[in-house]
Amino acid sequence: MKKGKKYLEAVKQYDKTAFYPYEEAVKIVKKVAFAKFDETVEVSIRLKLKKAQGIRDTLVLPHQFTGEKKILVFAKGDKAEEAKAAGAAYVGDVDLVEKIKNGWLDFDVAVATPDMMKDVGRLGPVLGRRGLMPNPKTQTVTFNIKEALSELKKGRVEFRSDKGGVLHLAVGKVSSEVNQIVENIKAVVAEVERKKPADTKGDFFLSVAVSSTMGPGVKVDFKTA
Numbered sequence: 001m002k003k004g005k006k007y008l009e010a011v012k013q014y015d016k017t018a019f020y021p022y023e024e025a026v027k028i029v030k031k032v033a034f035a036k037f038d039e040t041v042e043v044s045i046r047l048k049l050k051k052a053q054g055i056r057d058t059l060v061l062p063h064q065f066t067g068e069k070k071i072l073v074f075a076k077g078d079k080a081e082e083a084k085a086a087g088a089a090y091v092g093d094v095d096l097v098e099k100i101k102n103g104w105l106d107f108d109v110a111v112a113t114p115d116m117m118k119d120v121g122r123l124g125p126v127l128g129r130r131g132l133m134p135n136p137k138t139q140t141v142t143f144n145i146k147e148a149l150s151e152l153k154k155g156r157v158e159f160r161s162d163k164g165g166v167l168h169l170a171v172g173k174v175s176s177e178v179n180q181i182v183e184n185i186k187a188v189v190a191e192v193e194r195k196k197p198a199d200t201k202g203d204f205f206l207s208v209a210v211s212s213t214m215g216p217g218v219k220v221d222f223k224t225a
Contacts, residue, residue, distance in 0.1 A: 025210045025219070033214070035212070039173065042168055042211055046165060046205075046207040055160065058151075065172050071087075072109070074097070074120050076093045097120060117141060205222060
């Protein structure tokens with residue numbers, strides 16, 4: 001794919017083949033960012049995974065950089081009241097299911113109690129395509145509504161590897177402080193390391209790179225950082 005002039009100018013400002021310590025890599029990303037908006041900073045981690053393997057979990061980053069998310073909760077009775085008290089933007093059961101089936105999607109995260117999944121499951125084609133389907137693996141299918149909402153409000157994020165064994169996750173904004181972005185990246189790396197399959201031999205991390213939304217990737221010397 002042909003790169004734009006600003007992108008090519010950005011690449012000239014550092015050695016694209018070199019590996020940089022976390023802090024220096026982030027400084028370069030901030031320096032070469034050229035978009036007129038506050039770009040998101042993303043870490044990309046390439047992992048040594050077998051075909052059938054994948055990494056998926058959630059974590060709360062040390063430093064938040066996005067606004068508060070609109071959380072929708074599918075629940076009934078006492079659990080619905082718990083969701084309202086915990087600050088959910090929307091709470092309901094089959095009424096919300098029908099509303100979403102009719103095209104309404106004005107929320108960022110969906111949580112459901114296990115007893116609601118029979119109804120919520122019918123929304124698979126709609127919610128699944130947008131990454132909004134509640135899932136036990138991301139702690140969004142639970143009876144512990146209060147704790148789930150507390151974590152989500154703190155900024156709990158989901159990370160997962162793709163079919164190629166690469167994991168992408170937003171870790172800040174270009175306007176964020178360097179140390180905050182670095183601490184977020186290290187938190188992601190540590191959490192991914194914890195998910196290393198027991199049968200992995202040799203290096204689990206094959207590469208780590210940092211980039212902004214529009215900018216080029218900067219390789220991170222993660223082994224000595």
